């Protein structure tokens with residue numbers, strides 16, 4: 453698995469959920485299939501009148517989510533920017549050729565109401581619930597820092613074994629201190645809540 457494979461899997465899913473935040477700070481999600489995938493970028497089309505477009509132009513931050521039929525979750529945290537004016541027509545044509553239904557939605561010149569946005573930098577989270585133990589990996593696209601989440605065991609650990617016994621994925625190893633295998637961790641917090649020494653910290 454790597455970032456490019458995650459992007460390919462998004463293409464196989466085909467319909468992605470895009471999340472933004474509105475002017476009141478409330479979450480807004482919508483499903484979008486007017487998307488073109490390059491190995492190092494994602495292009496998508498939306499109309500200027502849509503709140504989605506206004507929210508992107510105001511801020512650009514977007515989260516994209518997809519779930520494959522194999523229970524693999526792929527999430528991108530990114531900033532979407534409009535492509536330069538002299539590239540708009542090219543990418544519109546690419547997306548409309550790949551998604552013929554769009555010519556029914558925006559026939560003829562009405563497609564000019566749309567804008568092409570591009571994502572070149574993103575944090576990518578891959579989370580596979582279809583295997584045991586579960587798998588979780590982080591990747592990046594472009595020049596961004598990888599995401600850090602979950603829990604970590606500190607030197608305050610007294611090696612009592614409570615966390616190991618309570619971990620639903622069996623992903624805590626004995627040691628001094630005990631150790632969480634981050635690639636198999638659910639982030640459920642059961643170890644964190646039950647540690648008698650408060651030796652487990654949440655990573656931010």
Ligand code: SF4
Nearest residue numbers: 609610612613615647
């Ligand atoms: S429950 Fe806490 S003290 Fe006990 S082994 Fe786990 S991390 Fe260490």
Ligand code: SF4
Nearest residue numbers: 619637638640641643
């Ligand atoms: S957060 Fe849950 S899955 Fe992860 S190590 Fe702790 S108990 Fe195990």
